[in-house]
Amino acid sequence: MTSTARPPASGARQAHPDHLSHVIFITAAAAMGGFLFGYDSSVINGAVEAIRDRYDIGSGTLAQVIAVALIGCAVGAATAGRIADRIGRIRCMRIAAVLFTVSAIGSALPFTLWDLAFWRVVGGFAIGMASVIGPAYIAEVAPAAYRGRLGSFQQAAIVIGIAVSQLVNWAILNTADGQQRGEIAGLEAWQWMLGVEVLPAVLYGLLSFAIPESPRFLISVGRRDRAREVLTEVEGHGVDLDARVAEIENAMHREHKSTFKDLLGSRFGLLPIVWVGIGLSVFQQLVGINVAFYYSATLRQSVGVDPSSSFLYSFTTSIINIVGTVIAMVLVDRVGRKPLALVGSAGMAVALACEAWAFSADLVDGRLPGTQGVVALVAAHAFVLFFALSWGVVVWVLLGEMFPNRIRAAALGIAASAQWVANWVITASFPSLAEWNLSGTYVIYTVFAVLSIPFVLKFVKETKGKALEEMG
Numbered sequence: 001m002t003s004t005a006r007p008p009a010s011g012a013r014q015a016h017p018d019h020l021s022h023v024i025f026i027t028a029a030a031a032m033g034g035f036l037f038g039y040d041s042s043v044i045n046g047a048v049e050a051i052r053d054r055y056d057i058g059s060g061t062l063a064q065v066i067a068v069a070l071i072g073c074a075v076g077a078a079t080a081g082r083i084a085d086r087i088g089r090i091r092c093m094r095i096a097a098v099l100f101t102v103s104a105i106g107s108a109l110p111f112t113l114w115d116l117a118f119w120r121v122v123g124g125f126a127i128g129m130a131s132v133i134g135p136a137y138i139a140e141v142a143p144a145a146y147r148g149r150l151g152s153f154q155q156a157a158i159v160i161g162i163a164v165s166q167l168v169n170w171a172i173l174n175t176a177d178g179q180q181r182g183e184i185a186g187l188e189a190w191q192w193m194l195g196v197e198v199l200p201a202v203l204y205g206l207l208s209f210a211i212p213e214s215p216r217f218l219i220s221v222g223r224r225d226r227a228r229e230v231l232t233e234v235e236g237h238g239v240d241l242d243a244r245v246a247e248i249e250n251a252m253h254r255e256h257k258s259t260f261k262d263l264l265g266s267r268f269g270l271l272p273i274v275w276v277g278i279g280l281s282v283f284q285q286l287v288g289i290n291v292a293f294y295y296s297a298t299l300r301q302s303v304g305v306d307p308s309s310s311f312l313y314s315f316t317t318s319i320i321n322i323v324g325t326v327i328a329m330v331l332v333d334r335v336g337r338k339p340l341a342l343v344g345s346a347g348m349a350v351a352l353a354c355e356a357w358a359f360s361a362d363l364v365d366g367r368l369p370g371t372q373g374v375v376a377l378v379a380a381h382a383f384v385l386f387f388a389l390s391w392g393v394v395v396w397v398l399l400g401e402m403f404p405n406r407i408r409a410a411a412l413g414i415a416a417s418a419q420w421v422a423n424w425v426i427t428a429s430f431p432s433l434a435e436w437n438l439s440g441t442y443v444i445y446t447v448f449a450v451l452s453i454p455f456v457l458k459f460v461k462e463t464k465g466k467a468l469e470e471m472g
Contacts, residue, residue, distance in 0.1 A: 023143065023234050027150045029207035030137045031157035033093060033130030036100050036200055038161025040123050041290075042318070043193055044069075046169030050180035050190035055113045059431035067427035068117045069124030074420040076128020078413065081136075083129075088221075089137040089214045092129060097205030099126035101198055108187070108195030128420075140214040143235050152329045155393060159325045161200075163318030169193050170315055219248050263410055270414075271407070276459045277399055277415035283452040284395045285422035287348055288445035289387050291430050292317060292380065320381050324388025336464040337394050341456045344390020349449035351383035356442035391452075401463040 044066055052062050076096075084092040103123030110116035134154045142150040176182030176189035184192055212234075218227035227248075228241045235244070263274050270278075332340060358376035361369050368376060403411040433441040 023141070023150070026141055026211045026234065027138050027153050028157075029211045030093070030134050030141075031153040032200065032204040032207055033096060033134040034154040034157030035161040035164075036096075036197070036204055037127050037130045037134075038158035038163075039165045039197060039200060040069075040100065040103070040127055040161075042162040043165040043169065043197060044120075045166065046173065046193040047180065047190035050188065051113075051116070053181060054188070054190075057113065059435050061113075063428045063431040065113065065117050065120065066431075067424050069120040069127070070420055070424040070427065072121040072124025072126075073128040073131070073423075074124075074417060076125035076130075077132050077416055077420070078128070080129040080132040084133055084136070084217070085220070088217050089133055089140070090208050090211065092133050093137075093208040094205055096126045096129040096133065097201055097208060099123070099129070100201035100204065104195055104197035104201060108191045131416075137214055140216045141212070141230070141234050155325060155396065156322075156329070159318070159322045159388070159392075163315065163322055166315040166318045168196055172196070215244075216248055219245060263407055263414060271411075273403060274407070274411050274414060277402065277411055278418045279455055279459065280395050280398060281415045281419035282422045283448060283455060284391050285419060285426055286445070286448040287352070287387065287391070287452070288426055288430075288442070288448075289384075289392070290423055290427055291445075292384050317381060317384050320385050321388045321392075324385045325393060327389040328393035331389070332393060332397055333464065336462050337398050338456060338460055338462045340390045341394045341460065342453060344386045344394070345449055345452045345456065347386030347390075348383055349446055349453075351379045351386060352442055352446040352449055354379035355383065356439050356446055359442060360439035398460065398463060402461065 048062065048066065051057075051065065057065075080092060083095070099122055103119050103126060106119030106122065107116060110119065134157075138150055138154060172184070172189050172192050173180065173182075176184050180190045181188045183189075187195075212230040213226070215227040215230045215234075218224070218230065224245060227245060231241055231244050263270050328340060354375050358368060358372040358379065361372040367373060399412055399415050430441065433444075
């Protein structure tokens with residue numbers, strides 16, 4: 001997509017108080033894509049063991065079914081920008097809403113394992129689209145004075161979506177007497193878990209009819225009068241509309257559409273700053289964060305926690321994720337990106353090491369011994385907290401700020417692709433690694449958390465308080 005976040009332009013105005021509530025509504029409606037991003041990514045957590053049992057598959061095949069959605073994510077993220085530039089941000093949201101809806105229905109009513117995998121890819125494509133369209137649209141409609149706070153709606157919506165999916169899964173499981181394959185109105189519990197996503201998906205589609213198209217897109221297709229109306233909606237009647245339209249047009253004319261060739265360097269193929277972006281993306285995933293959301297219920301059950309309790313622990317983990325995200329949103333502009341990242345790395349390393357120690361114990365009557373069981377649960381929550389208050393938010397902030405203007409779009413694309421690949425590696429490998437040695441698996445994640453500390457210290461530059469034009 002052609003848009004990138006920018007400092008306030010000279011003609012931008014702060015939204016009048018009577019318009020701010022409308023702008024918040026617009027932002028929240030667009031952030032529903034983020035909610036579905038988080039919901040769809042995490043809801044599979046409740047169906048993992050049921051899918052394994054229903055289709056009688058091993059860990060390797062199960063992992064591929066869980067991880068295959070990430071292929072759709074990568075394709076959706078790579079194509080969403082071009083689609084949005086051609087047909088508009090709002091129509092792109094509607095396409096994503098339809099894909100979320102179709103994926104939910106198909107996943108809930110699969111004929112075979114392989115069409116379940118197909119519907120997972122369709123949902124992944126919608127996730128990829130939502131991950132690009134939401135932040136871009138919010139940045140384009142938000143008044144400059146509120147752009148940072150309104151932009152944080154997307155990340156907040158993602159973590160809320162994760163939490164809600166866990167709560168819904170827990171409620172459905174209790175309705176089915178604690179059995180993932182328990183029957184409710186002719187369908188198994190896990191099918192209801194995947195199918196309930198239809199409701200927020202339809203709401204997302206309906207909300208897209210209640211919000212305006214981006215002024216930037218409207219100007220790009222020559223609809224200047226409608227762009228003026230939207231600017232009045234979001235910035236108030238006191239705005240110099242001619243100046244605002246001229247600013248947007250001038251910014252679009254100045255933009256350089258970066259390509260892969262712009263990223264090439266004389267050493268190691270790519271520019272050093274691009275490798276740093278890739279490193280941030282990869283480290284964010286290799287600490288194993290998605291294991292906490294895709295497989296948390298399975299983990300708890302594997303150490304003797306009953307299914308209902310394991311789902312409740314998954315929900316509490318999601319709440320911790322929300323708390324950590326709020327902390328990061330409050331602190332990232334106050335203490336800086338690097339300090340938060342370093343604190344998070346240290347905290348994650350300690351938490352992961354504690355989990356590795358806890359899972360090294362032999363089970364007693366199907367459960368971890370008392371001390372190890374408590375340590376495992378506390379450490380799991382601590383790990384998510386330290387990730388959420390640091391790398392969960394900081395990496396996205398840095399990736400949006402650290403690249404020079406001339407390569408920002410292309411460099412972001414490469415870094416995001418690396419993140420999806422790393423996510424796939426962790427998601428697809430965990431079941432097999434856990435069967436091999438669960439404690440050893442957490443040792444691997446601990447090592448990556450530790451290695452992220454010298455990486456940040458040596459290669460990551462602080463971007464706090466710098467204008468985007470200062471990045472070189």
